[in-house]
Amino acid sequence: MKTLKIAIQKSGRLNEKSVELLKNCGLSFENYKSSLISNVSNFPLEILFLRDDDIPEYVQDGIADLGIVGENVISETGVDVSFLQMLGFGKCTLKLAVQTHSTIENIADLNGKSIATSYPVILKNFLDDNKIKAEIRTISGSVEIAPGLGLSDAIFDIVSTGGTLKSNGLKPFAEVMKSEAVLIGRKGIENEPLIVELIQRIQSVLRAKETKYVVLNAEAKNIDQILALLPGVKSPTVVPLAEEGWVAIHTVIPERDFWEKISLLKSAGAQGIVVMPIEKIIL
Ligand SMILES: Nc1ncnc2c1ncn2[C@@H]1O[C@H](COP(=O)(O)OP(=O)(O)OP(=O)(O)O)[C@@H](O)[C@H]1O
Numbered sequence: 010m011k012t013l014k015i016a017i018q019k020s021g022r023l024n025e026k027s028v029e030l031l032k033n034c035g036l037s038f039e040n041y042k043s044s045l046i047s048n049v050s051n052f053p054l055e056i057l058f059l060r061d062d063d064i065p066e067y068v069q070d071g072i073a074d075l076g077i078v079g080e081n082v083i084s085e086t087g088v089d090v091s092f093l094q095m096l097g098f099g100k101c102t103l104k105l106a107v108q109t110h111s112t113i114e115n116i117a118d119l120n121g122k123s124i125a126t127s128y129p130v131i132l133k134n135f136l137d138d139n140k141i142k143a144e145i146r147t148i149s150g151s152v153e154i155a156p157g158l159g160l161s162d163a164i165f166d167i168v169s170t171g172g173t174l175k176s177n178g179l180k181p182f183a184e185v186m187k188s189e190a191v192l193i194g195r196k197g198i199e200n201e202p203l204i205v206e207l208i209q210r211i212q213s214v215l216r217a218k219e220t221k222y223v224v225l226n227a228e229a230k231n232i233d234q235i236l237a238l239l240p241g242v243k244s245p246t247v248v249p250l251a252e253e254g255w256v257a258i259h260t261v262i263p264e265r266d267f268w269e270k271i272s273l274l275k276s277a278g279a280q281g282i283v284v285m286p287i288e289k290i291i292l
């Protein structure tokens with residue numbers, strides 16, 4: 010059987026979550042900091058540990074079949090690859106920012122100004138789309154210090170909490186794109202059986218992350234009111250308790266409306282609510 014190759018970041022923001030996702034998919038492999046390639050012992054897959062900037066082209070050129078990388082890096086490299094699955098981590102935005110005392114307030118004010126960035130392609134496309142003529146100064150990192158050093162009037166960089174901007178005396182004034190980690194594949198690979206299998210495993214892990222397993226006790230007379238509040242994978246399980254007139258209800262609840270649901274369930278008569286994490290949900 011053909012062995013697939015997946016490229017993930019060697020170190021940095023996406024490394025840990027990428028490794029965790031693959032391990033949660035039941036893939037067994039060693040993760041030594043020094044090794045650049047690792048064999049999965051229970052699936053025909055090799056893991057390549059690379060700089061994230063190189064991952065899109067490795068996948069486009071077929072050197073790797075799959076890759077995990079930020080959407081921002083895919084846009085920057087302009088590759089032609091298939092987006093197989095959004096992964097829900099590495100969420101950030103790319104923003105324009107200036108020093109807090111700057112007179113630049115909107116994108117039109119950037120005409121004739123200089124902007125430092127590690128993402129010149131995304132920035133150029135944005136400036137062209139908005140008919141702004143500005144000088145792009147490409148630097149490979151620590152972009153936030155550029156205005157303070159007199160290297161540029163503005164910056165264009167990744168923002169998540171905004172802490173790095175703030176601690177460097179900068180304020181954002183325009184968002185250009187949102188990004189998160191995504192599983193990419195070389196074009197045409199999406200229907201290959203091993204890829205379909207791997208994507209199904211990833212989806213079962215992601216689905217489980219978004220939900221909690223909940224068991225609660227209730228008086229039989231309250232069952233209908235409680236069931237009306239519960240979605241469940243199909244429908245909730247109701248089992249009688251040893252104590253007459255009481256039942257236990259098992260269900261899954263999406264993380265995003267968890268606390269709201271719990272308080273509604275309590276009002277409807279739910280007691281002894283036990284909440285558990287779910288490892289996988291296979292549909
Ligand atoms: N503060 C952040 N919060 C969330 N996601 C982020 C943040 N910073 C970066 N990312 C996402 O993680 C990706 C990797 O970020 P990182 O800072 O590790 O990149 P890098 O320094 O270019 O790494 P490499 O050494 O692999 O080239 C980014 O391309 C982006 O998609």
Ligand SMILES: O=P(O)(O)OC[C@H]1O[C@H](OP(=O)(O)OP(=O)(O)O)[C@H](O)[C@@H]1O
Nearest residue numbers: 022150151167168169170171172173174
């Ligand atoms: O809005 P914040 O939460 O402060 O995050 C933004 C910072 O995170 C990233 O850098 P990272 O910390 O990954 O270091 P790097 O410059 O070495 O890539 C990015 O380049 C920003 O500098």
Ligand SMILES: [Mg+2]
Nearest residue numbers: 060061062063
């Ligand atoms: Mg990089």
